[in-house]
Amino acid sequence: MTARTTAAATPSQSTTTVGVEEEFLLVDATTRQTAARAADVLARTPALPAGAKVDRELLTTQVEFASGVCTDLDELHGQLLAGRRALVAAAGAEGALVVPSGTPVLAGPVPPLAEGDRFTRISALYGGQVADYQCCGCHVHVGVPDRDTAVAVVNHLRPWLPTLLALSVNSPFAAGRDTGFGSWRMVEQARFPGSGVPPRFGSAAEHDAAVARLAECGVLVDEAMTFWLARPSPRYPTVEVRAADAAVTAADAVLQAGLTRALVDAALADLAAGREAPALDDQVLAAAVWSAARHGLGGPGVDPWRGVPVPAADLLRRLVEHVSYDGPVWSVVAGGTGADRQRRAADGGPVAVVDALAAACISAPDGGNPRR
Template identity: 65%
Template sequence: MTVGVEEEFLLVDPSTRRPVARAVEVLSRVGDLPPGSAVHRELIGTQVEFATGVCADLAELRDQLVAGRRALADAARAEGLLLVASGTPPLADPAPPLSVGERFTRIEGMYRAQVTDYQCCGCHVHVGVPDRDTAVHVADHLRPWLPTLLALSGNSPFDQGRDTGYASGRMLQQAGFPGSGVPPVLRTAARHDELVARLVDCGVLVDGSMTFWLARPSPRYPTVEVRAADTAATVDDAVLQAGLTRALVDTARAAGEPPELDEQVLAAAVWSAARYGLTGWGVDPFAGRQVPAVELVEALLEHVSDALGDDRDLVRSLVSRVLTDGTGAERQRAAGSPEDAVDLLACTPAGTGSPAP
C-alpha cells in the first residue's frame, strides 16, 4: 500500500522564539521538492505545510520528509526565521493574523475565538485504499487505536510560555471544534457522506471537507487520512506514525465487523493520551479500564505484527527509541524552558529536526 505524510510547522523568530506570520514570504523561497510533493499555507500565517508525494515504502517516505524539511528550513532561514516542529508554539503572541483567502475568512467567521490563536500543527498520514467504502471500513476499525497513535506522538506541552501539564496541548485545543475525536462507526461511504452533509446543514462545518475526526476518508485523495498525531519532533517520529498507520490500515482491510466500543470510553482514551502521553496511564478501549500507556503500545504492535512485514524491525526500533528517549513532549520539558524547547525543535540543515536520528 502507498503512503504519504503531511507535516505542519511553525515559523519562528530566532530572537524572540515566537511565531511570526511570514508564510507567504517563506513559501515563495522554497526551492526544489521531491517528485509529487508540495508546500502549502495553513489557516494562520505563522504556519506552513509540507506534503510528500505518494511513496511506495518507508525508505522513500523518509527521504521525502528529510528533503521537505530541508527545503522549508532553508527557505525560512533565508527570511531570517526558524522552522520549528512542535504541535503548539511554546511561546506565542495572541491573535496572530489569519491567512488571506475566502475559505479562511469563512472559517474564522464560523469558529471565531476558537481559530484566532489556533497555531496547532499535526502530522497527517495518508494510506492508499481502492475505494471510499474501503476507507470508511478501515476508519471504523482504526477507532480503538487512534488514542495510542496520539500518545506516541505527544509534542505540544507548552502554551503561551506555560506548561499545560498535557503531552498534547494541541489535542486539548482541537477538542473545542464540533465533532473532534474518534469518528463514529459509519460502515459505508454513503452513510459517511450523509452525516457530513447533515453537519454542514446544521451549520457546524464550513463545508464537507472540514470534518475534525482523527481518521476519515480523505476528501481530496484515494486514501484513509489519519490525523491523530502532533507534528513530529523528528523525521523518524513521522516515519513511525506512517509505519504504524499503514500496518493498521492493512490489518483493518482484512477484518470483519468493527468491534462494539463505548463512545465515552473512547473519548476518555483520547483525553488520557493527550494528558499523559506515554508517561502514565492510558485507557484500554476494549476492556474499558485504566492501564499503563506502554501496555497499549505493545498491544498495538502485536495487533499489526503480521502487517508490518519487512518493516517490523524498523518500527519496533523506532518505538523503542521513543520509549527510551521520550516523546516530543518529554523532550521539550527536558530541554528546560519554552525558549530551549524552540531551539531543540528547530529543523537542522540536514532537514531532520533535533535530535538527529
C-alpha cells in the same frame, strides 16, 4: 494513493501507498515567538521531491509540507527530510526558524489569517475559536481501493487512534507555560464540533450523510471539513489519520506513518476475512483520547475494549503485536515522546525549548533512516 491488500503484510513487505502532511510553526529567530511569515517563506522554498508540495495553513505563522505518494518508508523519510530542509533554508532567509511542535512554546502577537475565501469562511464561522489556533499535526494518508472500504477501515482504526496520539504527544507548552498535558493541541482541537474518534459508520453513504448534516446544521464550513481523528479523505483515495501532533523529527513522522499503514493493512486483511470492526463505547473512546493527550506514553491509558485503565505503554505494545510491526519502534520511543523532549529542554527556559525543536527538525539521528 491506491492499493489492494488481501492479507496483512509486515511493514517491510507492504506495498500499500502512504504519504504524510507535516505542519510546522514559524518563529522569529531573535525573539523565538511565532512569526507571520508564511507567504515569504513559501515563496522562497526551493525545489522539492517529485510529487511533494508546500502550502499555507489557516494562520500565517504556519506552513505545511506534503510528501509525494510512497510505498517505501525509506523513500518517505528522504522526502520528509528534503521538505524540512527546504523549509528551514527558506525560513532562514526570512530571519525565521521552523519549529516542529503541536502548539507554540512562545506565542507572538495574534497572527493574520492566510489569504483565501475558505480561510475567511472558517474565521467567520468559528470566530475567536480560531483567531489564535496555531496547532500543528502530522497527518498520514494510506491508500485504499474506494470510499466504502475507507469507511470500513476507519471503523477498525477507532480503538487504536488514542494510542497513535499517545505516541506522538508533542505540545506540552502554551504561551510559555507547561499545561500538564502531553498534547495541548488535542485539548484545543476538542473545542470543535465533531472532534475525537469518529462514529462507527456502516457505509460511505452513511458517513457522507452525517457530515452533510453537520454542515447543514451550520457547525462545519463545508462537507470537506471534519475534525475527527480519522476519515476517508475528501480529496484523495485514502484513509487520512490525523491523530498525531507535529513530529519532532522526520524519523518520528515515519514511525507514525509506518504504524498507521500497518494498521490499515491489518484492517484490510480483517475485512477480506469477513471480520467486522468491534462496536465500542464512544464515551470510553473519548476518555482514551483525553488520557492519551494528558499522559502520552508515560502514564495511564484507557483500554478501549474493556473500558479500564491500563499503562499507555502496554497499549502501544498491543498495537505493535497486532500488526506484527518489524520497524524500530522501541529505539525511536527510547528517547521519549516529543513532550518529554520539550520538558527536558525546558530546564533552560522556553527559548531553549524552541532552539532544541528547531535543531531537531532536520536531524537524522544515527545518520539514518527508520527502515521498514
